[in-house]
Amino acid sequence: xxxxxxxxxxxxxxxxxxxxxxxxxxxxxxxxxxxxxxxxxxxxxxxxxxxxxxxxxxxxxxxxxxxxxxxxxxxxxxxxxxxxxxxxxxxxxxxxxxxxxxxxxxxxxxxxxxxxxxxxxxxxxxxxxxxxxxxxxxxxxxxxxxxxxxxxxxxxxxxxxxxxxxxxxxxxxxxxxxxxxxxxxxxxxxxxxxxxxxxxxxxxxxxxxxxxxxxxxxxxxxxxxxxxxxxxxxxxxxxxxxxxxxxxxxxxxxxxxxxxxxxxxxxxxxxxxxxxxxxxxxxxxxxxxxxxxxxxxxxxxxxxxxxxxxxxxxxxxxxxxxxxxxxxxxxxxxxxxxxxxxxxxxxxxxxxxxxxxxxxxxxxxxxxxxxxxxxxxxxxxxxxxxxxxxxxxxxxxxxxxxxxxxxxxxxxxxxxxxxxxxxxxxxxxxxx
Numbered sequence: 273x274x275x276x277x278x279x280x281x282x283x284x285x286x287x288x289x290x291x292x293x294x295x296x297x298x299x300x301x302x303x304x305x306x307x308x309x310x311x312x313x314x315x316x317x318x319x320x321x322x323x324x325x326x327x328x329x330x331x332x333x334x335x336x337x338x339x340x341x342x343x344x345x346x347x348x349x350x351x352x353x354x355x356x357x358x359x360x361x362x363x364x365x366x367x368x369x370x371x372x373x374x375x376x377x378x379x380x381x382x383x384x385x386x387x388x389x390x391x392x393x394x395x396x397x398x399x400x401x402x403x404x405x406x407x408x409x410x411x412x413x414x415x416x417x418x419x420x421x422x423x424x425x426x427x428x429x430x431x432x433x434x435x436x437x438x439x440x441x442x443x444x445x446x447x448x449x450x451x452x453x454x455x456x457x458x459x460x461x462x463x464x465x466x467x468x469x470x471x472x473x474x475x476x477x478x479x480x481x482x483x484x485x486x487x488x489x490x491x492x493x494x495x496x497x498x499x500x501x502x503x504x505x506x507x508x509x510x511x512x513x514x515x516x517x518x519x520x521x522x523x524x525x526x527x528x529x530x531x532x533x534x535x536x537x538x539x540x541x542x543x544x545x546x547x548x549x550x551x552x553x554x555x556x557x558x559x560x561x562x563x564x565x566x567x568x569x570x571x572x573x574x575x576x577x578x579x580x581x582x583x584x585x586x587x588x589x590x591x592x593x594x595x596x597x598x599x600x601x602x603x604x605x606x607x608x609x610x611x612x613x614x615x616x617x618x619x620x621x622x623x624x625x626x627x628x629x630x631x632x633x634x635x636x637x638x639x640x641x642x643x644x645x646x647x648x649x650x651x652x653x654x655x656x657x658x659x660x661x662x663x664x665x666x667x668x669x670x671x672x673x674x675x676x677x678x679x680x681x682x683x684x685x686x687x688x689x690x691x692x693x694x695x696x697x698x699x700x701x702x703x704x
Contacts, residue, residue: 578654
């Protein structure tokens with residue numbers, strides 16, 4: 273607990289300067305000038321540069337913004353977010369637009385450092401009226417400030433291999449509860465080579481399921497009254513779920529993104545995984561490209577609605593005023609135009625945050641990789657039903673605490689009740 277507390281206190285100290293800087297208004301921002309040439313930079317991670325380059329090469333964009341030139345500063349996922357956290361805390365120069373994964377929004381949502389896009393001249397809440405509601409809520413502070421705009425989301429679903437499910441006599445498509453999921457998944461567990469060691473499992477790791485009853489674990493750690501881990505039953509159910517999965521022996525205890533974890537989807541070690549819609553792109557592009565036609569998508573058991581990832585675009589507070597108007601034009605275009613949203617989706621399988629594209633023809637097309645299943649219709653339905661939760665500046669630290677509780681239950685045999693109570697005590701120190 274001392275280590276966690278020290279980390280949190282360091283984060284609070286680092287954001288004190290950021291908060292003060294974040295209180296500036298936007299009255300000094302000049303209007304976007306279509307006759308002026310702008311040179312903007314975007315900071316991001318992963319395949320975002322590939323997607324945005326594709327957008328900016330479209331005729332629609334080039335005809336609308338011939339006066340905007342774009343440069344990129346890309347890094348791996350952790351490197352990008354670590355850089356951004358450091359430069360914001362130090363008040364140093366940033367890119368004009370900075371991408372954020374949804375899990376990092378909480379670090380800035382109350383602490384400042386990012387321009388309030390809700391106020392004039394941006395009026396982001398109105399501009400984003402057609403963006404899925406939960407995603408807008410995740411970037412909105414308790415005071416109503418909007419610190420970033422959602423550009424893509426990741427509705428959570430169950431990916432599974434049909435051939436393995438059929439062989440075991442399992443129907444993953446209409447599971448009424450997580451208890452039913454555990455029960456049917458036992459049929460997938462096997463010692464395939466007869467050496468006395470189980471080598472076939474339902475899913476890679478119990479912890480990957482833990483956040484599904486908690487809306488993906490990206491928000492909602494405090495209720496509207498500021499009480500942590502309430503209602504209690506919801507958080508206890510998460511801990512009970514991972515306990516029951518591990519005790520049932522249906523997970524392979526494979527750490528995420530390790531070699532064995534990645535290989536498990538191609539070699540049949542596991543038959544399913546709970547993840548965000550983006551994982552479908554990873555399956556077909558590099559994890560299991562040879563299994564086209566065998567993978568399928570189902571709703572989470574009991575039609576649990578949650579998300580697992582998502583990208584947001586922000587304008588740091590210290591970006592020069594004359595750059596902000598142009599940066600906002602780019603963010604508006606990427607987040608609220610059908611061309612940008614669909615181009616990004618076609619390029620890197622990042623599911624659109626803009627609800628008005630959910631009824632376009634491509635969203636109803638059968639997907640060959642998933643055996644002709646119309647998986648995007650499932651993604652859209654999940655996205656529309658994901659609840660909006662409260663986001664606070666403590667969310668990242670609380671997530672770390674709850675992850676420790678999950679580990680205690682899975683690895684150390686701690687009861688869900690005891691793990692919950694321990695987590696509450698640690699959170700009380702953090703959010704006192």
